[in-house]
Amino acid sequence: MSTRREFALPGARPHYNPDRPGNVEHIALDLAIDLEKQCVSGTCCIRLRCVADETRVFSLDAVELQIEAVRTNGNPAGFDHDGAVLRVRPAVPAAAGQVVELAIDYRVEKPRRGIYFVGPDADYPDKPVQVWTQGEDEDSRFWFPCFDYPGQLATSEVRVQVPARYQTVSNGVLMRIEEYNGSKIYHWHQAQVHPCYLITLVVAELSEIQDRWEDIPTPYYVTPGREEEARRTFAKTPSMVAFFSERFGVRYPFARYAQVCAVDFIFGGMENTGATTQTDRCLLDEQAAREIRWPEDLVCHELVHQWFGDLVVIRHWSHAWIKEGAATYFESLWREHEHGSQDAAYYRYQTAQAYFEEDSERYRRPIVTNVYKEPIELYDRHLYEKASTVYHMLRHYLGEAAFFRAMQTFLSANAHRTVETVDLLQAVEAASGRNMLPLFEQYVFKAGHPQFKVRFEWDSEASLAKVEVSQTQTVDEKTGLFDLAISLGFGWATDVPPKCIPVRIRQKEQTFCFPFEQKPLYFSFDPGNPVLKTVELEVPAELLKNQLAVDPELMGRIFAAQALAKQLTPDIARALGTVLLDENQFWGLRAEAAKALGSTKKDYAYAVLREAAGGGDLRVRAAAIKALAEDKSPETFAAIRPCLSDPSYTVSAEAARAVGKAKHADSRALLTQVLASRPSWNDMVGSAALAGLAELKDDPAALEAILERTRRGTPQALRLAAIRALGSAGEGGENQKVLDALAQVAQEAQFSTRRAVIAALGSLKSPKALPLLEQIAREDPDGRLRRSALESVESIRSQVGQDRELKQLREALESLQEENRSLKSRLEVLESRLPSP
Template identity: 50%
Template sequence: MNREFAFPGTRARYAPDRVVDIQHLALVLEIDPVLRTVSGTATLRCAAIASGARVIELDAVELTIDSVTVGGEPATFRHDGKKLRVELAKPLAAGAELVIAVAYHGVPRRGLYFIGPDDGYPDKPVQAWTQGQDEDSRYWFPCIDTPNEKATSEVKVTVPAHLFALSNGVLVTDVTIGARRTLHWRLDVPHSCYLVTLAVGDFSAIETRWRDVPVVYYVERGKEAAAERTLARTPEMLELFSKRFGVAYPYPRYSQVFVADFIFGGMENTSATTLTDSVLIDERAALDYDIDSLVAHELAHQWFGDLVTCRDWGESWLNEGFATYAEYIWREHHEGRDAADLELEDWAEMYFGEDSNRYRRTIATKLYDEPIDIFDHHLYDKGGRVLHMLRHFLGDDAFFGALAHYLGKHRHSVVESRDLARAVEEATGKNLDWFFSQWVIDGAGHPDLEVAIRWDLERRLAIVTVDQKHKVDARTPLFRIPTRVRFRIGERDVDLPLEIVEPRHVFHLALEAEPTQAIFDPGRVVLASTRVDKAEPLWVAELAGATLGIDRGAAAHALAKRGGPAAERALGQALESDPYWAVRGAAALALARLRTA
């Protein structure tokens, strides 16, 4: 039984007020991997949003503040270990520009992590790397650490001469003097603070290109072949996503760096993705395995999350749902729809499990204790499935055209779910407020459907009855469900549209002949718990000849539940001859269940 996602007393979290617009962030840093320290200066060039401000508040957690200047003059400041309050000599006028420089040092326990050998792991490399999402950049440099604040950035970092340091954008200079090496990186595209990155280590660089954009893989020396093998399809992904999203890759360079002991699989820092080195693939593993889904996910964030960013964490499905769905888009392109549809089934199972066993919530929500709480299967997996439904409802041309409009309209800015809804409406003419309301903003859960398909020989009608069986309450609505039913008539498929809006719908569909197949929601597009009752020959025919592997797999599961000689024969034939391995696997499992029942 699921519980409420937010505990009693949880307060809604909204994007914070903005006093200034940070236009440029410049970090001049020294990193000591042995002492595990950071020191330097953060300079923020700002413009006042409104008149009257006397204090600028920055996030600076557990850092020691050495000095603060405003416009080059010493400024009074107060620091409580979390917030740095900079007092201004006079109230700001709207539009007034100012430059705040904060000298500081610290031993970060979050945000910036240091890796090195110890007694247990004497061969571990010396590295330092950052992880800013959700709100941990404040642990290694003073900033306004919220996603709705975007600025261009530069990072000038000094490290031991034998190490390399990667950050966002392009490398401006790389100078070694004695035992110290200083690298200067710059990105002239605004992005949020949580996407500012730093990775320090003894890295090799493998460089390729996509169009005129350098594509560079960084990895610990000695692991170059594994890095190249693991990331080999990156240029092809860049081409695919640039075409599909209707906006070319928007940054001057794309870097990917493998680091040790990374706390996630990957992180989509703007133009410079961090990946865990645990996913590096050797020659043997490459025969059976790839990490394309992870690589595609982080790359897609360069558009959805970096170029266009959620306004607050409660809207972060606009980052993660799109990146998750990009995994499907890549798999569909590279391996075909049947392989991609397996991802859909996995997402549904992960989301259904969380919904049933833990909690039910709206995808977009302001009610959470900490941002990390909402990075769950509702956000990623349900978010991806919702976008898949939207694509099939609109059709490919309209869907991808709407994405291009959304990205173009909101590039370099922040968004909420309603911005996506408006962009879709502007691009297609369709008012989809109902869709976003029931699936994202207001509604939680999913339909629980019972479907019956019968053939009325006398009237030559297919009768399709659909019941929404779930409990309708304050969280879970009665759903509006556009879908289809696919009939096989002779040698051709006939798709007829259905729109379910009531607790029970009975559709009477005239057909020229009795169908040999009848598939409700072909492709299992609708995110629903669906049980279909139909004659056994229809299941057998679906297993033997449905166009999509996901439908043939569903037929195998249904026949396993029915049992009997006809089911066993059909499953045996599928095991021997189905062209797709996953369907053969489903048939094998179904036969095992039948024979051990």
């Protein structure tokens, strides 16, 4: 059952860019950092060219800044500041075309957003001292006065004084380093225009690993001692720069490309112009480098943004899909180049599944919408994952050459300019002659996606293939009928591409008939899966087994495996098992076969999965263990238990979760042993062990083991996992220890900690969690967390209402059952009084 809610929260409204008093040409920050006081002070100079007549007031965003003095063109200016907006009144109104220099002396102490101070304390004495900024979406206003929206582009420079032991990283080129009174002054200059949310500053003790592509430096900066991890993680960067320069037809556009790893960073990465900030969680140890892929995807994603987002800048947040969809989609392009077409196809499939989950379980919205409370709310799986599929559909419908020609046209025509969605459409039309507005209207400007039910039937007497296609999505103002060109594939031979026949699907129900000399070996709907959709297949098992065995398209085989699982018999299980156990098959297909078998919950399916869990590709083993997690049999527990000590982090983590779900007499002891003795990258295995302990809901000792690791001093990754585990362990919200622990942690300032608390409170599914969630929704400084808290409040209230209704129905049913028992008893008494025949 869908739990979908409305995207727009109460209080949401349409947002537009503000009026533009002038075009910002240059931003110069001259700052000093006081690490002990967690203070930034200095001067922000903004040069702009007025476009309005007789401009008497310049309104800048300046949240929680202390404004000390303001000058315009060197002369003192009047100003007022309400804590959010700084209004500057020049002594003489500015005329259209006039250049105005605004100079604002200011300071900010212990900022809550925008710029973050990280350092050691009594609980974490080894944490390095760092200062880093994060501007997206509208957080630059928390560390310097600015016109804080993406429609203004300017060159920039950052001149910053820091203690001599620290280094800095910022946009552009390091012009000079000056020695001053025991400090160093770093002067960075960014020569190409960019929006203020991409202005960055990092202050830290850093090791620099030098690298380059052609004449472009590509250095990596990390905390000293982590140099080898940095080399493992970022080594492919020059190859990526070369690859995308060639594929986009536009050379890497900036003077350098730096990547700096920040401690406690609140995102995975941030594509600041020429100087990406990455989370230090991406740094790989030797074992992780053999099995963990997401850091490579992260490096790729942020690099692509240097073209889509930094070279070409969105004019308004509602069009952020242009950059985020591109960065997500071109991750799969790199995978295609580096790891093969099957890996890329499977990655695109997983990406689409992430969007489907949000669409079903959270909300449905158009990709482009300007109705929200804060822009950061848009940064979801619609903006990233669904948007990425739009790029893939463009590639499919345009063809390879025209698609990349369109990308080159878009980037070249709009370089160092701002864009909206219409600019991408115009570039596509200019490069290919194709009008893709119909596709965009269905997938970008409207919500949802097509949901198909497809039935295949072979008429042997007429030698006719009959395909019935129904659109089963609810037709309303958000999601109507789709009008799409989709191919139907018919295969007759092994490892030979199927015969593809394009059809136009635009009605609620359509039937297509095709005469063939002989019955197809298999049938495929939308071969290659280029179109975003969900499909329910009704195809004879014989054809599905053939497709699973011989379809050259990976996605056709995966969909066949899923459809076969719904018709499972011992014979079908053997067919799926053959694929699962075949080391020559692509690992993603084998993993999906494992998932399909596990979904059936059949004993003979579990027997195959136990065999797959014992050896071979670690990704397949992990998938098999995950699929076995619902089986509580002694045989499965015996098969999973040894995997807890597997060298693979992925395998042992899945084993830990499965051991918890088994609720075996030994589960707690095994998982606490893992916590005590199994080190892993980012505490990946220990975190899974905590999730496993959370499954033992009636075990006080398991809860204590989780609570112990929510205390400060626990390594951060493990502590966050423990906080989240409290939500599962305390589901129902009756345990006061859980509520008290979460209430205490909620008072901490760190973003990731507060996010974990919200997740845990939502998992409690208890009215007792509502007061704390409501407090967070009112008071938290971060819009993402306020939204998450509000969604949890809504979910719990909805669940409470459903529980109340279910209770009333249960009581009514029990009343009826009682009346029925009474009537049955009275009838038996009456029957006993009747004379015997």
